[in-house]
Amino acid sequence: MQKSYDLTLAEISVVAAVLLAVIITFSAVLFWRYRKRRGLGRMAQFAGLAVSDNVIQDQKLSSSFVLGAIQNGVVMVGKDNVLHLFNPAASKITGWPADEAIGLNVANVLQLLNEGGQQLPTEANPFTKALQTKQSVRDSNLWLATRSGKRVPISLIVSPILDPSSQTVSSVVGVFADTIKEREDEAKRSEFISTASHEMRTPIAAIEGYLALALNEKVAKIDPNARKYLQKASDATKQLGILFADLLTSSKAEDGRLANYPVVVEAGEIVEQVADAGRLKAKEKELGMRYIVSHDQQRASGQVMRPLYYIYIDPNRLREVLQNLIDNAIKYTSEGTITVRLTGDSTVVQIQIQDTGAGISSEDIPHLFQKFYRVDSSMTRTVGGTGLGLYICKQIIEMNNGRIWVESQLGKGSTFFINLPRLTAAKALEIQKRQASQISPLEPTHQL
Numbered sequence: 502m503q504k505s506y507d508l509t510l511a512e513i514s515v516v517a518a519v520l521l522a523v524i525i526t527f528s529a530v531l532f533w534r535y536r537k538r539r540g541l542g543r544m545a546q547f548a549g550l551a552v553s554d555n556v557i558q559d560q561k562l563s564s565s566f567v568l569g570a571i572q573n574g575v576v577m578v579g580k581d582n583v584l585h586l587f588n589p590a591a592s593k594i595t596g597w598p599a600d601e602a603i604g605l606n607v608a609n610v611l612q613l614l615n616e617g618g619q620q621l622p623t624e625a626n627p628f629t630k631a632l633q634t635k636q637s638v639r640d641s642n643l644w645l646a647t648r649s650g651k652r653v654p655i656s657l658i659v660s661p662i663l664d665p666s667s668q669t670v671s672s673v674v675g676v677f678a679d680t681i682k683e684r685e686d687e688a689k690r691s692e693f694i695s696t697a698s699h700e701m702r703t704p705i706a707a708i709e710g711y712l713a714l715a716l717n718e719k720v721a722k723i724d725p726n727a728r729k730y731l732q733k734a735s736d737a738t739k740q741l742g743i744l745f746a747d748l749l750t751s752s753k754a755e756d757g758r759l760a761n762y763p764v765v766v767e768a769g770e771i772v773e774q775v776a777d778a779g780r781l782k783a784k785e786k787e788l789g790m791r792y793i794v795s796h797d798q799q800r801a802s803g804q805v806m807r808p809l810y811y812i813y814i815d816p817n818r819l820r821e822v823l824q825n826l827i828d829n830a831i832k833y834t835s836e837g838t839i840t841v842r843l844t845g846d847s848t849v850v851q852i853q854i855q856d857t858g859a860g861i862s863s864e865d866i867p868h869l870f871q872k873f874y875r876v877d878s879s880m881t882r883t884v885g886g887t888g889l890g891l892y893i894c895k896q897i898i899e900m901n902n903g904r905i906w907v908e909s910q911l912g913k914g915s916t917f918f919i920n921l922p923r924l925t926a927a928k929a930l931e932i933q934k935r936q937a938s939q940i941s942p943l944e945p946t947h948q949l
Contacts, residue, residue, distance in 0.1 A: 563719050573678045577605045580672065594655070594679050596645045596648035611658075611675075613648040620646075631659040631673045641680070654680045691752045700747035705742045712738060747889040751872060752894035761815045761900055764936060765929045768810040768850050768921070769794060769843055771819055776841040779827040786831060789838035810843065810850040811929035812921045822894045822905075826854045826917050829890065832856035837914070850923045855916040861909040867905060870895040 567577055568588040574595070577586035584607050587599040595602070595610060602610045607628050613621045623629055627638040641656040657677040661670045677835050712735040714720050716728065723731065753759040776792040783790040794807050823841075830839045837857025861869065861876060868874045873888040898905040902922055909915035924932065 527663065573676050574676075576607070576611070576675045578632075578673050578675065580632060580670065582606050582608065582628065582632075584610060585672065586674075588912050591677075594647070594653065595645065595649075600617070608676075611677075614644040614646060614652065616642055616644070617674050618652070627657055627659045628673055628675060632670055634893075635661050635663065635670050636663070654684050656680050657674065670707065682802070687755075691755050694748050695752035698745045698752065701745050702749070705738060705745060708738050709742065722901065747893065750893050754893060754900070759819060759896070759900065762899075763813050763815050765811055765924065765932050766814055766816045766819070768809060768812050768852070771816055772823060772841060772843050772852055775820055775823040777829060778824070779831065779839070780840075782828070782831050783839055786834070788831060788834055788836070791838060791840045792839065793842045795842060796842045797845075808845075809926065810845050811924040811926065812850050813924060813932060814895070814903075818901070820895045822897050822919070823852070823854070823878075825890045825894055830854055830856035830858070830917075834914070845923055847925075848923055850921045852919040852921075853877070853916055855914065857914040860911040860913050861907065861915055862911055866907060866909060870905070 521842075570588075571588060572590055574591035574593075575586070575588040575822045576591050577585055579585050584602050584605055587597070587602045587610075589599070591597075592599050592602070597610050608623070608626065613626060615621060621643075627640055627643075630636075631638045637658065639656075639658045643655050643657055645653045645654060645655045655673060655677045659673050659675045661673050663669070664671055711730055715723065715731050716735060766912075770830050773792055776790065781788045827839065827841065835858065836858045839857075840853070840855040842853040842855065844853070853913065865876045869876070872892045875888045895905050898919055898921070904920045905918065907915055924925050
């Protein structure tokens with residue numbers, strides 16, 4: 502299981518500071534001359550950065566001073582994958598003196614490992630990806646093997662430096678931080694949440710039971726007003742029970758304790774069952790509900806045969822994910838139709854849940870699958886929720902070598918996508934024969 506550790510605002514913004522430190526030495530004279538020629542006043546600009554006269558003139562604010570003051574490791578890597586800049590914090594974290602690290606291949610100095618302790622292949626290395634894609638690469642789940650062999654958890658952002666004229670990447674800047682303290686704090690929080698949630702479930706269940714007895718006409722006689730109040734208390738208690746259950750599930754998902762019993766299943770059967778179960782809720786809100794199976798349909802004896810999409814997953818966990826997404830689609834849609842679509846190709850099964858609701862802003866989408874994150878809008882404030890549902894969905898799908906994401910526009914609704922590895926009929930039969938041995942036949946490195 503991979504865990505998610507969000508970078509702080511300071512860590513993210515340090516990229517801007519690094520870029521400033523790198524270019525200021527080369528651009529200070531140009532800034533000064535340009536200001537004097539054009540009369541630009543008290544500030545010069547370059548590549549979107551604003552630099553005051555104080556920074557340009559003050560030798561204390563030189564690039565070496567800025568890089569030395571930054572507490573995160575900062576490195577610059579050229580197109581040849583050779584290190585050309587290595588600040589003091591990078592030396593402290595990696596154990597490599599700066600003068601020895603300069604000129605070496607970045608992969609030899611920054612030996613990056615995945616959660617399983619395996620060294621990242623070249624194509625998965627963030628520095629290589631940033632150089633090739635010209636896009637920033639961020640990874641908060643890496644480990645670094647220091648020069649002494651010690652393994653340190655780190656978060657890393659690699660940003661390309663583009664030539665404004667040719668739009669080619671001349672080098673990349675990497676900023677990384679030791680996250681061992683954050684991981685220890687997160688482990689303590691998870692342990693507390695897990696213990697508290699588990700202990701609270703017993704009294705909550707008892708309260709629910711007594712309220713149910715009080716509301717049972719065969720057990721107790723109460724007046725209508727009292728019944729109304731007890732019903733509200735019962736509803737609130739059930740919601741509290743759901744919250745504690747979600748907290749416990751999210752805690753287990755984080756540290757790999759979430760029960761998962763994968764078997765070979767036909768995705769169409771499960772998706773259709775969950776879609777049918779959601780029709781009643783959709784009907785209560787006067788919404789339409791459609792279930793569509795698309796792609797590679799075949800005809801036999803004049804009838805259209807639905808393709809069989811075999812996957813290897815815990816069916817109960819898949820139902821949990823689909824039910825959560827369909828419930829959300831119904832809750833956040835005022836009018837229109839909910840469409841559940843099943844499609845795929847030879848290697849991937851894709852499930853889509855599309856609504857005609859209010860949509861999600863582009864600013865909210867990157868945070869949507871984080872714990873306790875809820876879109877701040879007039880609709881979400883009136884709809885209950887724990888802010889854990891989508892986080893749990895993401896953990897379950899990734900646990901099964903899948904991927905989940907959303908595409909949305911404000912005012913045009915949202916579509917949630919789930920990709921899962923597809924099994925051929927022969928592979929599905931082979932796995933079913935081997936399941937008695939309790940050995941998972943799928944490699945966890947399957948990439949979509």
